[in-house]
Amino acid sequence: MRITEQSRLSNQVDYLNAASERMDRIQQQLATGKRLQRASDDPSGAALSLSHRKSIAFEAQMRRNMENGIAFLNVTESALGGATELLQRARELSVQGANGTNGPSERKSIAAEVEQIIQSMAQVGNSNFGGTYIFSGFQTQTAAFQVTGTPPTAITYQGDAGLRMHRVSAQDTVPSNVVGSGVFGTVFSDLIALRDNLATNGPVASTSAGIANIDSALGRVLQARADVGARINRFEASRTRSEDTDTSLQDLRANIEDIDLGETIVKMTAQQNALQAALGAIGRNSNNSLLNFLR
Amino acid sequence: MSLSIGLDTAVKALRAHQLAVDIASHNIANVQSPGFSRQRLLLRPVGITNADRNSHDSLLGRAGMGVEASDVRRMRDIFLDFQARQTLGTKGQYSAYSTPLSQAEVVFNDPSDDGISGLLGKFWSAWHDVVNDPESSPARTALAHSTSSLTSRLQRAHADLTQQRTDLNISVSTIAGQINSASSEIASLNFQIKQVELNGTQANDLRDRRDLLLDQLSGLAQINYTEQSDKTVTVYLGNHELVTASTARAVAAVPDTSSVGMNKIIFAADGTDVATNTGELRGVLDARDVQFPSLIAKLNTLAAGLISSINSVHQNGFGLDNSTGNAFFTGTDASNIALNAVIAGNPSKIAAASAAGRPGDGGQALTVANLQLAASMIAGTAAANLAVGETLSAGYTASGVTIGNALQPGTYYMTANGANLDLRYGSAAGPVVGTATLAAMAPGGGSITFMSGANTVATIQVTTALGYSAAAQQTDLLAAGNDTLQTEHSADAFYANLVSVLGADVNSANGLADSSDLLNTHLEQLRQSTSGVNLDEEVSNMNAAQRAYQAAARCITTIDDMLDTLINRTGMVGR
Numbered sequence: 001m002r003i004t005e006q007s008r009l010s011n012q013v014d015y016l017n018a019a020s021e022r023m024d025r026i027q028q029q030l031a032t033g034k035r036l037q038r039a040s041d042d043p044s045g046a047a048l049s050l051s052h053r054k055s056i057a058f059e060a061q062m063r064r065n066m067e068n069g070i071a072f073l074n075v076t077e078s079a080l081g082g083a084t085e086l087l088q089r090a091r092e093l094s095v096q097g098a099n100g101t102n103g104p105s106e107r108k109s110i111a112a113e114v115e116q117i118i119q120s121m122a123q124v125g126n127s128n129f130g131g132t133y134i135f136s137g138f139q140t141q142t143a144a145f146q147v148t149g150t151p152p153t154a155i156t157y158q159g160d161a162g163l164r165m166h167r168v169s170a171q172d173t174v175p176s177n178v179v180g181s182g183v184f185g186t187v188f189s190d191l192i193a194l195r196d197n198l199a200t201n202g203p204v205a206s207t208s209a210g211i212a213n214i215d216s217a218l219g220r221v222l223q224a225r226a227d228v229g230a231r232i233n234r235f236e237a238s239r240t241r242s243e244d245t246d247t248s249l250q251d252l253r254a255n256i257e258d259i260d261l262g263e264t265i266v267k268m269t270a271q272q273n274a275l276q277a278a279l280g281a282i283g284r285n286s287n288n289s290l291l292n293f294l295r
Numbered sequence: 296m297s298l299s300i301g302l303d304t305a306v307k308a309l310r311a312h313q314l315a316v317d318i319a320s321h322n323i324a325n326v327q328s329p330g331f332s333r334q335r336l337l338l339r340p341v342g343i344t345n346a347d348r349n350s351h352d353s354l355l356g357r358a359g360m361g362v363e364a365s366d367v368r369r370m371r372d373i374f375l376d377f378q379a380r381q382t383l384g385t386k387g388q389y390s391a392y393s394t395p396l397s398q399a400e401v402v403f404n405d406p407s408d409d410g411i412s413g414l415l416g417k418f419w420s421a422w423h424d425v426v427n428d429p430e431s432s433p434a435r436t437a438l439a440h441s442t443s444s445l446t447s448r449l450q451r452a453h454a455d456l457t458q459q460r461t462d463l464n465i466s467v468s469t470i471a472g473q474i475n476s477a478s479s480e481i482a483s484l485n486f487q488i489k490q491v492e493l494n495g496t497q498a499n500d501l502r503d504r505r506d507l508l509l510d511q512l513s514g515l516a517q518i519n520y521t522e523q524s525d526k527t528v529t530v531y532l533g534n535h536e537l538v539t540a541s542t543a544r545a546v547a548a549v550p551d552t553s554s555v556g557m558n559k560i561i562f563a564a565d566g567t568d569v570a571t572n573t574g575e576l577r578g579v580l581d582a583r584d585v586q587f588p589s590l591i592a593k594l595n596t597l598a599a600g601l602i603s604s605i606n607s608v609h610q611n612g613f614g615l616d617n618s619t620g621n622a623f624f625t626g627t628d629a630s631n632i633a634l635n636a637v638i639a640g641n642p643s644k645i646a647a648a649s650a651a652g653r654p655g656d657g658g659q660a661l662t663v664a665n666l667q668l669a670a671s672m673i674a675g676t677a678a679a680n681l682a683v684g685e686t687l688s689a690g691y692t693a694s695g696v697t698i699g700n701a702l703q704p705g706t707y708y709m710t711a712n713g714a715n716l717d718l719r720y721g722s723a724a725g726p727v728v729g730t731a732t733l734a735a736m737a738p739g740g741g742s743i744t745f746m747s748g749a750n751t752v753a754t755i756q757v758t759t760a761l762g763y764s765a766a767a768q769q770t771d772l773l774a775a776g777n778d779t780l781q782t783e784h785s786a787d788a789f790y791a792n793l794v795s796v797l798g799a800d801v802n803s804a805n806g807l808a809d810s811s812d813l814l815n816t817h818l819e820q821l822r823q824s825t826s827g828v829n830l831d832e833e834v835s836n837m838n839a840a841q842r843a844y845q846a847a848a849r850c851i852t853t854i855d856d857m858l859d860t861l862i863n864r865t866g867m868v869g870r
Contacts, residue, residue: 004827005326007820014816038400039798040805047795049406054787057416058667061423068427132430132655138648140430140655162656166427170668173661257406290831294838 012282019275026268029259036257045256052253058170059242059249065166066235066242069176072164073232076134076178079127080225083184086124087218090117090191091211097198098208104201111198115151118191122147122155125184135180138162144180145188151195155188157181168238174231183224187217298861301854304361308847311338311362315840318367319833326833330507332369332826333833334499339365369499372825376506379822380513382815384573387514389811391578392586393804395463399590400801402455405794411452412790414445422664425647429657430615435642442634446624449598453629456591463583464557468548470576471560474515477508478530478543484508485527486541492526512537516574533570535562557583586800593704593793595628600673601786602632604666612646612659619646623663666786673704673789680706680779681755687771691763694740695756698782702728702752703796704789707780709772714765716772718745718753718780728752733765743768753780 029035039046096102097110125145127134135144136159148154161182163175190213197206315336325331341360404410421441424434484505491498505528512518512530519531523540530538537544544562546569551559560569560576571577602624609623621644626632638644648656666672685693698707708723709716715732719725729745729752740758744751755772757763771777784792 001820002824002827002829002832004823004829006329006827007823009327010816010819010823036406038397038801039403039405039794040397040400040801041798043795043798043802046406046798047791050412050791050794051788053406053412054416054791057413057420061420064420065423065427132428136655138653138656160653162653162658164429164655164657165661167423167661167664177655290834294834 008285012286015278016275016282019271019278023268023271023275026264026271029264030261030268033259033261034257035259042256049253049256052249052256056246056249056253059246062168063239063242063246066168066239069166069168069174070232070235070239072129072134072176073228073235075127075129077225077228077232079124079134080178080183080221080228082124083121083221084218084225086117086121087187087214087221090114090194091214091218093117094194094207094211094214097194098204098211100204107198107201111195114191114195114198118152118155118188118195121184121187121191122152125155125180125188133159134177135159135183137177137179137181138164145184152188152192154192157184168235169242172238174234174238176231178224178228183220185217185220186213187220190214190217298854298858300360302851304359305847305850305854307341307361307363308850309844311336311364312840312844312847314364314367316837316844319837319840322828322833323830323837326828326830330503330510331828332371332499332503332506333828334367334369336364337366337368338362366497367499368497369502370826371502371506372822375818375822375825376509379815379818380510380518381573382811382818383510383513384517385811386808386815387575388573388578388581389804389808391466391575392582393578393801393808395459395579395582396586396797396801396804398459399456399587400797402452402459403794403797405790410794411445411448412787412794414441414448415787415790417441418445419664419667422660425645425660426657426664429647429660430654432642435615435645435647438645439634439639439642442623443639446626446632446634449594449629449632453591453594453598456587456594457630460583460587460591461556463579463587466579467558467560467576467583470515470579471546471548474512474532474537474560474576475543475545477512477515478532478538479545481505481508481512481528481530481538482541482543485538488526489540498526514574516569516571516576518574535567535569554584590793590797591629593789595630596673596704597786597789597793598629598632599627600789602626602628604669604672605663608659608663608666609646611649612662613648613651613653614646615643615648615654616641617651618644619651621646668785670785670788671783672786673784680781681772681777685777687757687777688767688774690761691740691757691759691767691771693755693777694758695742695754696780697754697756698752698780702782704782704784704792707753707782709778709780711769711773714769716743716745716769723778733768735765736763736768738762743772755780 028037036042036045036049093110093114097107102110122145125135126143132140133142133144134140136142139159139162142158144157144159145155146158148156157180159180161179162177163179164177165173165175167173190210194207194210194214196202197210315338318334318336322333339362341363405412407413418441421434421438425431425438428434484501488498488501488505491501509518509520509528509530512532516532518537520528522528525540527540528538529536529540532546535544537546544564546560547563548558548560551557561567562569569576606622606624610620613619614621621637622635623638623645624632625635645660647658647660648654649658649662650656681693681696683693683696687693703720705721707728708719708721708725710719710723711717712727712730715730717727718729718731720728729747731743731745733743736757736759738759738761740756740763743755743757745753757768
């Protein structure tokens with residue numbers, strides 16, 4: 001085959017272009033750390049990578065949801081802890097009050113302490129978390145319990161039965177709140193009845209009958225605490241699962257998108273050598289001419 | 296014989312070898328001229344004439360009359376030209392097709408952190424944040440911002456794709472202009488070549504120019520050409536005459552009534568559409584009329600799916616201010632999708648609650664966020680399609696329609712294939728993506744499965760109390776309203792499919808462009824091998840001509856010497 005000046009030139013340009021293009025590609029990969037620059041580099045890999053990225057973002061959001069839920073439940077748990085202590089003290093007091101040896105003045109002073117418990121209990125019921133009343137169901141901008149009269153004659157629930165659901169995985173949603181009407185039940189009217197009975201030196205039998213009410217209130221609160229604890233555990237477990245999923249998704253994404261640094265540097269060196277060799281060959285070859293030998 | 300004949304022979308040699316140097320010089324001058332074919336001087340000995348033969352000098356017949364230049368011929372292989380022009384057509388087609396596709400890929404710029412997929416992810420996350428804190432104004436404001444980022448990104452992608460399509464339309468007009476300038480120049484060269492070659496000489500450089508123009512035309516569109524006996528070349532574009540003798544038929548880009556805002560190329564004189572299967576024009580038209588409309592349509596489907604599915608949930612919800620019935624998005628497709636201005640101005644109108652007067656209720660927002668997981672969010676839009684629960688004919692019900700993920704989003708058409716069914720993409724004449732072999736079903740029902748090779752691409756489940764013959768299945772499924780299937784996708788999956796299908800298209804277009812380029816380079820080298828100038832060769836030729844010229848000059852000197860002897864030194868006897 002005859003080699004002509006034009007074909008030699010265009011070949012040289014082609015070789016150099018090809019070598020520079022490969023160099024450029026590797027440089028770009030090294031600079032960005034990405035093997036997959038465009039979907040066309042690996043179309044099916046791109047689809048997988050998009051799906052992994054979606055899942056990674058989804059899992060991250062699930063963890064945010066869980067953290068939000070855990071924070072809410074932790075506040076609920078400590079409020080319920082307070083309620084437990086108050087109810088235990090109320091039980092002690094009602095046991096004391098049910099003892100027939102107490103005179104009217106002693107019973108009055110017990111009534112005064114019960115009054116304190118009622119006030120504190122109302123505060124617990126109206127606990128809020130960043131301006132959100134935690135026991136109000138969906139009525140989070142309204143205090144859960146309204147106190148009527150001083151001293152209180154009635155404490156009424158103002159919230160609703162709404163459960164705030166959070167998505168924790170593609171399959172599961174978990175509520176983050178405890179509805180005040182359910183957990184507190186008749187506790188306020190029970191305590192008010194106890195207080196009034198003690199203050200007015202009412203029948204001792206009524207006082208001892210009230211102990212059962214306080215016991216069932218305690219039972220409800222403890223039940224709710226167990227439920228909250230279980231939910232926190234569920235959130236925590238989901239969070240651990242989500243973190244594990246995230247790790248493996250990140251691995252999968254990186255396998256598709258990211259370069260192997262060592263391998264890429266070795267490739268770059270090889271390409272550099274190839275480019276230099278091509279340049280050298282062109283330099284030496286283009287000096288060859290018959291004109292150099294004619295005078 | 297007379298000495299003057301020898302002198303004449305030597306002068307002929309001088310002339311011939313001077314011409315050889317001229318030609319080498321012309322070749323060297325054009326070493327880098329595109330389309331130039333090296334020229335060769337054909338020399339031939341001049342024989343003796345009849346008059347000479349009749350001469351009494353018997354020795355005369357043995358010596359020739361010198362040399363003459365019989366022709367200056369360009370070195371050209373017309374078969375290689377023909378092959379190279381075919382590859383120029385495919386090269387032009389695929390490079391014109393792959394470049395705009397790569398640009399479209401940049402519009403989407405995915406997978407990356409800031410592509411549409413990332414913004415979709417942030418959008419869904421923002422909904423969850425509202426679920427977590429429905430009473431929180433920052434969470435609502437953040438959702439409004441995420442939504443605006445997403446909608447403006449979708450709008451920009453739509454605008455960019457539309458602009459690129461408009462640019463392609465401008466290319467169509469530009470190509471029409473290039474075809475016209477090439478064809479009119481070919482027509483005028485036809486005239487000149489015919490004139491020059493009337494007396495048998497070769498119009499080498501004019502022919503080179505004409506061949507170069509034919510190369511250019513082949514790159515632009517599909518042409519056929521034949522050289523006529525009068526040395527003019529007739530060029531056909533598609534099946535229509537483009538150049539005959541010295542007449543060129545102009546083409547023109549005119550508004551295409553069947554495609555709004557787009558041009559088509561016609562022959563100006565008779566209004567015939569220009570048809571081409573190769574060349575830049577084909578590539579540009581494929582990108583403009585197939586790839587870009589499809590991308591824009593997919594983007595619109597995505598936007599329309601987001602708009603309709605989210606609005607229908609959102610309108611049933613309640614804002615913090617108890618407002619209800621508000622659309623979350625305004626607009627109809629990717630060109631105008633936007634966050635409802637009422638909500639943008641007052642994010643408390645985001646309907647997170649499922650009933651009025653529930654500031655802490657994020658239930659409706661959760662229903663919206665759940666749409667991320669809904670596989671049926673983005674459905675096709677054709678009115679007639681086979682749906683789950685649809686009655687095929689009395690007693691037969693389609694109880695399940697499943698389309699595999701291997702198929703790209705869109706509408707699929709069932710068509711008859713003998714006694715069986717083909718599944719085609721896009722239209723009833725679209726590419727076949729699967730075939731179902733129909734068989735009689737026993738009472739109770741069964742499934743009709745479309746296969747592509749060993750892979751199942753789509754399945755239709757049928758329940759029936761009766762038996763169902765293969766022929767009845769075909770009739771029912773081809774009935775209007777039952778003859779299409781639609782893919783359903785979540786928004787994320789639909790978008791991922793869009794990106795990966797585009798990526799695969801770009802990949803294959805680049806591959807085709809590269810391979811046609813490679814083939815063309817190879818043929819160009821073969822053409823160069825015949826027609827190209829090699830400087831060493833020309834220098835050698837020049838050297839040889841120079842030597843011959845010197846020797847011929849020496850002949851003249853010798854004859855001159857001989858004449859000198861004859862004229863000045865003879866007849867001197869006894870002087």
